[in-house]
Amino acid sequence: MPTAQTISSTPLITFIITAYNLPPDMLKTCVESIERLSLAMKEHEIILVDDGSDIPAIDNLPDHADHITYIRQAHQGLSAARNMGLRCATGQYIQFVDGDDYLIQAPYGHCLDIVRYQNADIVIFRETSNNKPSIPLEYDGPISGVTYMHRNNLRASTWGYIFRRSILGSLRFTSGRLHEDEEFTPQLMLRAERVFTTSAEAYFYRKRPESIMRKTSKRHVAKRLSDMVDIILKLQSVANSGPEIDRVALNRRVAQLSMDYLYNTIKLTHSRKHLEEAVDTLRRHGLFPLPKKNYTKKYTTFRALVGNPIGRRILLATIRKDNP
Structure with a gap:
């Protein structure tokens, strides 16, 4: 019978936000979307990795600074920023969030329930750009990551997954590389024994003309x-x-x-x-x-x-x- 995660001093989940010269209102929206989730303070940690912004990103978050682990580094790119976040993370699970995007409360809460009660290694959810989450919220699983890759096209974006930190091993992003998710995510999936997929549109993705991929x-x-x-x-x-x-x-x-x-x-x-x-x-x-x-x-x-x-x-x- 599914049971909730064992209570411990370790946070259930670490949110790793990466930011570089983002509009303050976007970053604030991102942080507040995490704070609104159905998580007690001790159940989560927020790590904000500022990849060398011209103005320190934390300066734009005066009301949230006490709840954030803030790391500022010289500009090295997204891969290095994510690796820094992983180095500092203590949560049982990891969620990457790009600082110009945000999480949608109800569908992401559904994803957290899968984590809590199904002993998942990975939860795969969907992104949206309309902020009107689809219902009902359903899920399938578990299957192994290998089986999932046999049957499906893999969506590479790492922000579309909650994953157990312990399955990472030595896997990290290759610094300085574009399309870094395409290298990381398949190898992460191979390490997973219990993968769940859900229809939840839990991640709001902004299409910005300033994006490096544009x-x-x-x-x-x-x-x-x-x-x-x-x-x-x-x-x-x-x-x-x-x-x-x-x-x-x-x-x-x-x-x-x-x-x-x-x-x-x-x-x-x-x-x-x-x-x-x-x-x-x-x-x-x-x-x-x-x-x-x-x-x-x-x-x-x-x-x-x-x-x-x-x-x-x-x-x-x-x-x-x-x-x-």
């Missing part, structure tokens, strides 16, 4: 694509060195990321030359042609088109380029 300079685009390749090869290496069941799960993720890499090469460069170079890069590592699998309709269609020169020309003609 930059379109040639230098930034080149780094995005280069980092995607590095992540694909890292996961391929992990797959090749792991047990068969993990390998099958990771191979699906590698294939999907390879598709995303080719798609983003088209969308970000709209260059036939760059697309052919991307194809050659994957081919050199045994990742092209993409595996003949029916993962999703989108994957199957894209695989068929990108696998030949005529299809690649069709993709270049039909996929719109991102513009500044």
